[in-house]
Amino acid sequence: xxxxxxxxxxxxxxxxxxxxxxxxxxxxxxxxxxxxxxxxxxxxxxxxxxxxxxxxxxxxxxxxxxxxxxxxxxxxxxxxxxxxxxxxxxxxxxxxxxxxxxxxxxxxxxxxxxxxxxxxxxxxxxxxxxxxxxxxxxxxxxxxxxxxxxxxxxxxxxxxxxxxxxxxxxxxxxxxxxxxxxxxxxxxxxxxxxxxxxxxxxxxxxxxxxxxxxxxxxxxxxxxxxxxxxxxxxxxxxxxxxxxxxxxxxxxxxxxxxxxxxxxxxxxxxxxxxxxxxxxxxxxxxxxxxxxxxxxxxxxxxxxxxxxxxxxxxxxxxxxxxxxxxxxxxxxxxxxxxxxxxxxxxxxxxxxxxxxx
Amino acid sequence: xxxxxxxxxxxxxxxxxxxxxxxxxxxxxxxxxxxxxxxxxxxxxxxxxxxxxxxxxxxxxxxxxxxxxxxxxxxxxxxxxxxxxxxxxxxxxxxxxxxxxxxxxxxxxxxxxxxxxxxxxxxxxxxxxxxxxxxxxxxxxxxxxxxxxxxxxxxxxxxxxxxxxxxxxxxxxxxxxxxxxxxxxxxxxxxxxxxxxxxxxxxxxxxxxxxxxxxxxxxxxxxxxxxxxxxxxxxxxxxxxxxxxxxxxxxxxxxxxxxxxxxxxxxxxxxxxxxxxxxxxxxxxxxxxxxxx
Amino acid sequence: xxxxxxxxxxxxxxxxxxxxxxxxxxxxxxxxxxxxxxxxxxxxxxxxxxxxxxxxxxxxxxxxxxxxxxxxxxxxxxxxxxxxxxxxxxxxxxxxxxxxxxxxxxxxxxxxxxxxxxxxxxxxxxxxxxxxxxxxxxxxxxxxxxxxxxxxxxxxxxxxxxxxxxxxxxxxxxxxxxxxxxxxxxxxxxxxxxxxxxxxxxxxxxxxxxxxxxxxxxxxxxxxxxxxxxxxxxxxxxxxxxxxxxxxxxxxxxxxxxxxxxxxxxxxxxxxx
Numbered sequence: 075x076x077x078x079x080x081x082x083x084x085x086x087x088x089x090x091x092x093x094x095x096x097x098x099x100x101x102x103x104x105x106x107x108x109x110x111x112x113x114x115x116x117x118x119x120x121x122x123x124x125x126x127x128x129x130x131x132x133x134x135x136x137x138x139x140x141x142x143x144x145x146x147x148x149x150x151x152x153x154x155x156x157x158x159x160x161x162x163x164x165x166x167x168x169x170x171x172x173x174x175x176x177x178x179x180x181x182x183x184x185x186x187x188x189x190x191x192x193x194x195x196x197x198x199x200x201x202x203x204x205x206x207x208x209x210x211x212x213x214x215x216x217x218x219x220x221x222x223x224x225x226x227x228x229x230x231x232x233x234x235x236x237x238x239x240x241x242x243x244x245x246x247x248x249x250x251x252x253x254x255x256x257x258x259x260x261x262x263x264x265x266x267x268x269x270x271x272x273x274x275x276x277x278x279x280x281x282x283x284x285x286x287x288x289x290x291x292x293x294x295x296x297x298x299x300x301x302x303x304x305x306x307x308x309x310x311x312x313x314x315x316x317x318x319x320x321x322x323x324x325x326x327x328x329x330x331x332x333x334x335x336x337x338x339x340x341x342x343x344x345x346x347x348x349x350x351x352x353x354x355x356x357x358x359x360x361x362x363x364x365x366x367x368x369x370x371x372x373x374x375x376x377x378x379x380x381x382x383x384x385x386x387x388x389x390x391x392x393x394x395x396x397x398x399x400x401x402x403x404x405x406x407x408x409x410x411x412x413x414x415x416x417x418x419x420x421x422x423x424x425x426x427x428x429x430x431x
Numbered sequence: 432x433x434x435x436x437x438x439x440x441x442x443x444x445x446x447x448x449x450x451x452x453x454x455x456x457x458x459x460x461x462x463x464x465x466x467x468x469x470x471x472x473x474x475x476x477x478x479x480x481x482x483x484x485x486x487x488x489x490x491x492x493x494x495x496x497x498x499x500x501x502x503x504x505x506x507x508x509x510x511x512x513x514x515x516x517x518x519x520x521x522x523x524x525x526x527x528x529x530x531x532x533x534x535x536x537x538x539x540x541x542x543x544x545x546x547x548x549x550x551x552x553x554x555x556x557x558x559x560x561x562x563x564x565x566x567x568x569x570x571x572x573x574x575x576x577x578x579x580x581x582x583x584x585x586x587x588x589x590x591x592x593x594x595x596x597x598x599x600x601x602x603x604x605x606x607x608x609x610x611x612x613x614x615x616x617x618x619x620x621x622x623x624x625x626x627x628x629x630x631x632x633x634x635x636x637x638x639x640x641x642x643x644x645x646x647x648x649x650x651x652x653x654x655x656x657x658x659x660x661x662x663x664x665x666x667x668x669x670x671x672x673x674x675x676x677x678x679x680x681x682x683x684x685x686x687x688x689x690x691x692x693x694x695x696x697x698x699x700x701x702x703x704x705x706x707x708x709x710x711x712x713x714x715x716x717x718x719x720x721x722x723x724x
Numbered sequence: 725x726x727x728x729x730x731x732x733x734x735x736x737x738x739x740x741x742x743x744x745x746x747x748x749x750x751x752x753x754x755x756x757x758x759x760x761x762x763x764x765x766x767x768x769x770x771x772x773x774x775x776x777x778x779x780x781x782x783x784x785x786x787x788x789x790x791x792x793x794x795x796x797x798x799x800x801x802x803x804x805x806x807x808x809x810x811x812x813x814x815x816x817x818x819x820x821x822x823x824x825x826x827x828x829x830x831x832x833x834x835x836x837x838x839x840x841x842x843x844x845x846x847x848x849x850x851x852x853x854x855x856x857x858x859x860x861x862x863x864x865x866x867x868x869x870x871x872x873x874x875x876x877x878x879x880x881x882x883x884x885x886x887x888x889x890x891x892x893x894x895x896x897x898x899x900x901x902x903x904x905x906x907x908x909x910x911x912x913x914x915x916x917x918x919x920x921x922x923x924x925x926x927x928x929x930x931x932x933x934x935x936x937x938x939x940x941x942x943x944x945x946x947x948x949x950x951x952x953x954x955x956x957x958x959x960x961x962x963x964x965x966x967x968x969x970x971x972x973x974x975x976x977x978x979x980x981x982x983x984x985x986x987x988x989x990x991x992x993x994x995x996x997x
Contacts, residue, residue, distance in 0.1 A: 123862055125770075125814065125815070125816075125817070125862050133758075136758075137759025137760070139759070143812060143813070143815075144814070145813065180812070182776070182857040183808065183857065223813055223814070225812050225821075229776060229859055231776070231778055231857075529830075532827050532831065532834075535827065544942065544943075545944050634935070652838075652842070654939065662948070664941060664944065664945050664946070666942060667925065667939055667940065668941075669937075669938055669939040669940070670838055670839075671837065671838020671839035671840075671841065671937060671938055672842055672937070673842045673937075674842065674843075674929065674930040674936055675935060677934045677954055677958055678934070680939060680954070681950065681954065684950055685947075688947055
């Protein structure tokens, strides 16, 4: 279970109760007028830093902004015996290791060893690595491999839970990442082509359309209030979430000939993590029935009774959610994310629209 | 985190008003240092510096280690500073304050980065063995101007230090004890000294040398200039604070140069005195392994 | 990699083709970030930094970041200027990660904080914190200067009253310290390669005055050369101020045109000159 997002919620119980009930309506009414599956608009650009192998910047409409830079270095693979001549390498022998990728997250005003930051980078790394094909791409030959450093910077103060933003930015940066073209062959020490224009993409692209044939995973934030499932929650919405999930979605290898972009996309669920929503630490409201200020008789003398009354849900009075989520809700959450034409599909489509390089 | 007690408004006003009338609390002129005293320990490489009521002890030590992989031909030279609660209640152990970080950066830039010591001479076997020379700076009492005192102590300790003599024969490295062979001094190139100016007044128009703790509390900015007696600037650090006229800064540098020369002469004199004390019976020349060829 | 400094004396051109008194291209933007109170993006050649300012605001829960005392603002009833510098791992040619505890980064933070605190009217905001966070995206020399300029611009954008711009740039000298060469020319605005090879210093002045807020020199240089380097540095700062001022004015005009702000007293004044 993750630690709560570092920001505190500055909403009073009455506001929380109002938000919660409006989000529980069918259809839910969100404070910013979006539909439940509506993503916040975003501005994205790639290849902003010529000094990196790949970079991207995304700015969400609420002003949160992130920059990701990817740097690659050639490294000797450890634990490989020297001198073993291998004439041919079979495709299935190519294997990657998770330590070939190093991922760091920087959030302003948060310590390096902060639990929340560590959790964020672990979650982003997990999604990348669980897509087993990713580290394979870093393989050069039996003795050498690329080491990929992903530096994820949150530029703005962390207004909303930054996970989706960071994940989308990483996604774009990886798509824009290019590695120098290998000129050497076989197991000899690698040397590379100086021509940057000839450098192939880490995620190979279709020659004609320039579209990437495979794509890195994205992690989305989904939350549930009552029976409603809401995507890309803003900070205020997250404050009343019953349950929040970080769902990592990858693209299954494309089969068949489909030039229709996202239509034939097959999505794969890579990982699911529950996020401890900040709603758990919100102060509860006090029903009028037990509020001394409203003349509830005898509350001051009979404390134990008052506390019992508080434990019972009263319509329109805020109470922090307790306990877990129902399996049905969880299943629906995942289902909604993955369905064809669903949010993940939409997001991937939108990211495809970003002009790469 | 404990904080230094701030001076009261009255104290503040008193110090500033006096300065406006060209007076310092201890009656010095603006460009005069407090009494500087240097004593060497019985061991080589220990220097105890007092500057008024500020007292700093520097101790040098050396051991044979493996050089850094990226610098196989260089020895290792480190300066560590420790400001203990003994010097001021605002300092805590294991939690470097801003003062400590800036002090250690200044010493690093003044002594190490300016190439005061020839680190290549510390190399014994390329890529395998080298000397690691380490200076520990302990602040025993803090009454302002730590930087100048600490820098002087570090330079004095290093110049006083003697490391065991070594020899290489057929790939075998021998380190001799002081009884076998007289230890040898470090290969020293130049001696830089820090001179700190403190600025006072709304526009930083008053500049003071060697400010005491109470003066440091009310200053609006400071500038530390490191120079050696050859007139080379090793480092300048005016890290923010009230802006000061560029011409005034140049003036400060010129005065700092004369002060650095004074420091240098004083240190040379003290080193000579100490050498004489150790060389009572004139045995040193005999013990030395070096030949005058 | 020894820099071929001999080429300079032949054509009087530097490695990147500039003359001795030329700045690199300075490109700056303000208000790049909607969520912050003030923000800026600044390029000096290939050195690229971003700055985000929040506040003056009530100090939040005490954070572990260094650079300030935390708690109830700075001493003596003035706002605390808390600066955090994040040097991105991908900013230099070889990836090198610097942690938060790195002494060089901490020194940068202290310098920027002290330099701005002297120019900002912090006494107007007692018991509050102005938090400035700087991100280094790409490094090619003159890092401290770029950071100071970016922080100044972001503070202007945040609308924090200040005496004048704090502007910075670097200056160097054409020959190394060893050569006691009296004919050495001063240089303006050094790039990374020049910074590695030649003596250099960073100067920050208060606007167009000759008053120096920051002076940092980290290399060995003859004291006699200081005057020339300082003079070139100060005049470079004046040029930088012109550029930054133009950026602010352009943005102001643009905002009036777009109707984001009403044409008011202060702004009208701006339109006149």
